[in-house]
Amino acid sequence: MRKTMSLAAVVTAAAALVVAPGVSSAAPVNEVKWVACPSDVAVPGVECGTLKVPLDYTRPQGRQTEVMISRLASKNPEKRKGILLTNPGGPSEGLTFPALLKLVGMPQDVLDRYDVIGMDPRGLGYSSPSTCDMTEEQMAAGSVPPYAVTPADVRKHADLTKKIAEQCLRSASAEALPYNTTRNIAHDLDRVRAALGEKKASFLGYSYGTYLGSVYATLHPRTTDRVVIDSNLPASGWDVEGGRLMARGVEDTFPDFAKWAAAHPEYGLGTTPQQVRAKYFDLAGRLDAKPSVEGINGQMFRMGTFAGLYGTGDAAFSKLAASWKAFDLGQPQPPQEYPEVPRVQALLAGRLNVICGDSQWPANVRAYERNVAVDRVRYPMFGAAAANIQPCAFFPKPVEKQVRLSDRGPRNILMVQNERDPATPLAGARSTRGAFGDRAAMITIDQGGHGAYLLGKNKCANDKVSAYLLGGDRPKDTKCAAENN
Known part of the structure; x- marks a missing residue:
C-alpha cells in the first residue's frame, strides 16, 4: 500500500479561500486510468481505476492528488440507468464495497440498473493514504476514546492524543492533511461522475457515508440523482457532539441485548x-481492577x-454473550480475528484527517472534563x-468552513434509520432530516443494530429502498415494523 506538513505549514494553509458549491467543475476533468486492482482488493467482476483530482478545490489548476475507484459494472445494457456511487462509512476504504453489497444480497435488478x-x-x-506514525499504544485508543473514570483520566488521555496530533502534523502526508475533508471528498465524487461520462449519479452511503452523501447532495444538487443514506450522523457530521451521541446510542440499543x-x-x-445491565457494570468494574487473562x-x-x-439477533448476541461469560468466569476469550497493524494505522490516520478537518473541536481540556462528568451520569x-x-482538540483550525446541509434542491434524499443504533442513534438522524426539510424522507425501522438496508434483513425497508433505486418513487416518511431475522 502506498504511503503518501509541519505545524506552521498547516496553519499557513488555513488562509486558503473557502470553496463554493460547484467549484469542483471549474477545471477540466481528468480521465479515469483503468489499472489492475490491488491484490488485497481484487474480486472477480470488479475493475479498478485511478483519477487525478485537485488537492485544493479553491485552486483547481494547482497540485493534484489521486483517488482510486472500483466498478462493478452492470451486465444488462438494456436496463442500465447509470452509476451508483457508494461509501461504507468509517471514514474508511471503499474499493471492496460494491462486491460486498452484492455479497449481502443487493437485488439483481439494482445491479442490472x-x-x-x-x-x-x-x-x-489506495487513494494517497495518510500516516500519523502511531505506536500500537496510540492505535489502541482507536476512533472512540477510552472510558474516563476520573478527570485525571481525561488529562492523561489528552497527553496521548496531543502526541498523536503532533505526529499527524509532521508526518510524510501532512501537506495534504488540511484538504482531506468531507467537502473535498464530495467534490471528488462529482469528479468521478464526470470522468465516467455521467450527467448525474445516484449515491448509497452508510454511517459516516451518510454525512458524505448529505454534503454531496448539498454541494452538487444538480448532478445527484437518487440519494440513499443509511444509519445517519447528525447534520453537523462527526464533530464533538456527533461523537458524544454514541453514548445515547448504546443506551438506546443495549436493552435489546x-x-x-x-x-x-x-x-x-x-x-x-x-x-444483565447490572452485570455490565459489574464486569467493567472487575476488569478495571484486574484485567482478564489476555490483558483486557x-x-x-x-x-x-x-x-x-x-449487530442484532441470535448470531450477533450469542457472540457478545459468550464473550461476557468468559470474562465472568475468568476464562480465555473466544477466538477473534483482528486486522493487520499497518491497515489499522492507515485507517486511523485517514479517519482523523477527515473528522478533524471537517469541524473545529474544543481545544480546552477542561471542556472535555465537563462533558465526561455530565455524560457519565446521563449515559453511564x-x-x-x-x-x-x-486528537482533533489539538489540530489547527480547519481550512474550510463546515458544510451546512441545505433544504434547497431536488426532493431526492431517502434516509433509512434503525430506531436503535449504537453509533448513529435516531436523535442524530432526526437532526439531518430536519436540516433537509422537504428534500428528504425517512424510513425508520423498529430494530437495533448499525446498518439497515440489506444488513438489517427487514423486508419492508429493503423493498422500499430497492424500489426507490429502481424506479425513483421515493416513499413518504414511514415506519417499518420489526421482523424476525
Missing part, C-alpha cells in the same frame, strides 16, 4: 434485563460491548468514553 462504484476516499487506502441475554440463561448473565481491561470491555451492539454505560478527548 447501475454500475456500482466504490472509492477509497482521499487520504485512505439485555432482553435477549435474559432469555438465554445458559450464559449466566442474569434472568432479567435489569440483571474495563475500557476494552466497554468498547467490545459497544462494537457487539452493531458509555458516556465517559464517547465524551472523552480526541
Whole structure:
C-alpha cells in the first residue's frame, strides 16, 4: 500500500479561500486510468481505476492528488440507468464495497440498473493514504476514546492524543492533511461522475457515508440523482457532539441485548434485563481492577460491548454473550480475528484527517472534563468514553468552513434509520432530516443494530429502498415494523 506538513505549514494553509458549491467543475476533468486492482482488493467482476483530482478545490489548476475507484459494472445494457456511487462509512476504504453489497444480497435488478462504484476516499487506502506514525499504544485508543473514570483520566488521555496530533502534523502526508475533508471528498465524487461520462449519479452511503452523501447532495444538487443514506450522523457530521451521541446510542440499543441475554440463561448473565445491565457494570468494574487473562481491561470491555451492539439477533448476541461469560468466569476469550497493524494505522490516520478537518473541536481540556462528568451520569454505560478527548482538540483550525446541509434542491434524499443504533442513534438522524426539510424522507425501522438496508434483513425497508433505486418513487416518511431475522 502506498504511503503518501509541519505545524506552521498547516496553519499557513488555513488562509486558503473557502470553496463554493460547484467549484469542483471549474477545471477540466481528468480521465479515469483503468489499472489492475490491488491484490488485497481484487474480486472477480470488479475493475479498478485511478483519477487525478485537485488537492485544493479553491485552486483547481494547482497540485493534484489521486483517488482510486472500483466498478462493478452492470451486465444488462438494456436496463442500465447509470452509476451508483457508494461509501461504507468509517471514514474508511471503499474499493471492496460494491462486491460486498452484492455479497449481502443487493437485488439483481439494482445491479442490472447501475454500475456500482466504490472509492477509497482521499487520504485512505489506495487513494494517497495518510500516516500519523502511531505506536500500537496510540492505535489502541482507536476512533472512540477510552472510558474516563476520573478527570485525571481525561488529562492523561489528552497527553496521548496531543502526541498523536503532533505526529499527524509532521508526518510524510501532512501537506495534504488540511484538504482531506468531507467537502473535498464530495467534490471528488462529482469528479468521478464526470470522468465516467455521467450527467448525474445516484449515491448509497452508510454511517459516516451518510454525512458524505448529505454534503454531496448539498454541494452538487444538480448532478445527484437518487440519494440513499443509511444509519445517519447528525447534520453537523462527526464533530464533538456527533461523537458524544454514541453514548445515547448504546443506551438506546443495549436493552435489546439485555432482553435477549435474559432469555438465554445458559450464559449466566442474569434472568432479567435489569440483571444483565447490572452485570455490565459489574464486569467493567472487575476488569478495571484486574484485567482478564489476555490483558483486557474495563475500557476494552466497554468498547467490545459497544462494537457487539452493531449487530442484532441470535448470531450477533450469542457472540457478545459468550464473550461476557468468559470474562465472568475468568476464562480465555473466544477466538477473534483482528486486522493487520499497518491497515489499522492507515485507517486511523485517514479517519482523523477527515473528522478533524471537517469541524473545529474544543481545544480546552477542561471542556472535555465537563462533558465526561455530565455524560457519565446521563449515559453511564458509555458516556465517559464517547465524551472523552480526541486528537482533533489539538489540530489547527480547519481550512474550510463546515458544510451546512441545505433544504434547497431536488426532493431526492431517502434516509433509512434503525430506531436503535449504537453509533448513529435516531436523535442524530432526526437532526439531518430536519436540516433537509422537504428534500428528504425517512424510513425508520423498529430494530437495533448499525446498518439497515440489506444488513438489517427487514423486508419492508429493503423493498422500499430497492424500489426507490429502481424506479425513483421515493416513499413518504414511514415506519417499518420489526421482523424476525
